[in-house]
Amino acid sequence: xxxDPHFKRVAIIGLGLIGGSLGHAIKRxxxxxxISGYATSxxxxxxxxxxxxxxxxxxxxxxxxxxxxLVVICTPVGALGAVAAEIEPHLKKGAIVTDAGxxxxxxxxxxxxxxxxxxxxxPGHPIAGTEQSGPDAxxxxxxxxxxxxxxxxxxxxxxxxxxxxxxxxxxxxxxxYMEPRHHDLVLAIVSHLPHLIAYNIVGTADxxxxxxxxxxxxxxxxxxxxxxxxxxxxxxxxxxxxxxxxDAILEMLGRFSEDLSAMQRMIRWGDGEGLFNLFTRTRAVxxxxxxxxxxxxxxxxxxxxxxATPEKK
Numbered sequence: 626x627x628x629d630p631h632f633k634r635v636a637i638i639g640l641g642l643i644g645g646s647l648g649h650a651i652k653r654x655x656x657x658x659x660i661s662g663y664a665t666s667x668x669x670x671x672x673x674x675x676x677x678x679x680x681x682x683x684x685x686x687x688x689x690x691x692x693x694x695l696v697v698i699c700t701p702v703g704a705l706g707a708v709a710a711e712i713e714p715h716l717k718k719g720a721i722v723t724d725a726g727x728x729x730x731x732x733x734x735x736x737x738x739x740x741x742x743x744x745x746x747x748p749g750h751p752i753a754g755t756e757q758s759g760p761d762a763x764x765x766x767x768x769x770x771x772x773x774x775x776x777x778x779x780x781x782x783x784x785x786x787x788x789x790x791x792x793x794x795x796x797x798x799x800x801x802y803m804e805p806r807h808h809d810l811v812l813a814i815v816s817h818l819p820h821l822i823a824y825n826i827v828g829t830a831d832x833x834x835x836x837x838x839x840x841x842x843x844x845x846x847x848x849x850x851x852x853x854x855x856x857x858x859x860x861x862x863x864x865x866x867x868x869x870x871x872d873a874i875l876e877m878l879g880r881f882s883e884d885l886s887a888m889q890r891m892i893r894w895g896d897g898e899g900l901f902n903l904f905t906r907t908r909a910v911x912x913x914x915x916x917x918x919x920x921x922x923x924x925x926x927x928x929x930x931x932x933a934t935p936e937k938k
Contacts, residue, residue, distance in 0.1 A: 628787040630795035632657045632694040638686050638708055639699030640664040640673045641859075642754060643725045645763020647697060648678030650796040653765040663689035664760075672760045691715045695792070698724040698736075703865035706735030718743040721785050725751055727812055727862075729776045729805040731869035737778065745785035748776045748805065751798060752816070756857045769797035776805040813873035817866055818881060821874070823855035824863070 635657040637644045644662070651657050662679035663686045664670050670682035683689035690696045690712040698708050705724060716722065722740055726732045732748050740746040753771040755762065773793040777786050790800045803811070830849065867874060891899040 628791040630791035634659045634693045636689040636693035636696045637662045640669050640760050641758050642762040644699035645678050645760045646767035649763055649765035654795045656795055661689045669760050686711050687715045692717055696722045701862045701865040702726045702728050702869045709736040709739035713739040716744045721745045723747050723749045727866050728870040729808045745782045747786050747789050750774045756854050758859045773798035773800050774803050776803050776808050809870050809873045813877045817874050818877045820855050823852040826852050827856040
């Protein structure tokens with residue numbers, strides 16, 4: 626018999642893209658009787674109430690978490706420890722505490738010591754997002770068909786893990802489980818490294834003295850344009866990810882640097898066969914992603930070029 630995904634009271638701490646989308650998804654699925662929310666900005670709290678993805682806005686994280694059966698911390702990774710310390714005395718016995726951070730070892734390190742006996746800590750990571758941020762960026766469909774990875778700590782309550790998994794599935798996600806350290810290594814290559822490359826390429830273009838800013842913008846081809854989309858992601862979030870997953874990221878940056886050097890050699894020495902084989906192999910990876918349902922084969926990534934509204938996928 627599957628676990629019940631419904632909660633009487635859910636607290637969402639952090640009301641940006643992920644927190645807002647989660648609130649919308651909970652409302653869509655009628656998964657909670659009441660959603661309390663907290664953000665550091667009074668304007669954000671007010672806007673969340675206006676949009677309607679929370680039922681009440683608390684002025685502190687502790688107030689939001691009080692009496693909640695599920696607490697989801699959706700702040701940048703660097704703020705998780707401080708939030709956990711604040712809400713610790715107010716957590717309800719039997720409550721589930723989880724997060725949405727892209728790094729898991731640091732979350733366990735920073736949040737774990739502040740989880741009282743009788744409260745269930747199940748770290749999580751919904752792998753979904755856009756380059757948009759803030760309470761207006763959220764939408765209920767963000768998690769539909771996307772993976773949510775749970776990384777239960779040793780001794781985690783099985784019923785609590787099953788209930789949280791059922792909750793994420795009811796929000797539209799597919800759920801998988803990973804060991805925390807392995808999660809951080811996997812995300813370093815599939816998410817963190819691509820973003821860092823994008824930030825670096827856009828920064829390089831901005832620094833070039835021989836190319837004017839107007840030329841960069843005017844003649845942006847698809848490749849550079851899509852790098853700018855990644856590079857426009859929340860700076861606070863990505864700073865915290867770099868600082869809290871540095872070992873795995875540095876390992877992947879090292880591997881990438883070696884492969885980039887190999888490509889430089891192929892270009893320098895005119896190794897057309899080597900370049901063709903590399904491009905053929907990587908093209909197959911793209912096809913595998915489409916076959917797995919994690920993107921669309923539609924031209925232009927499924928975007929409608931006649932509309933200028935922000936992409937939501």
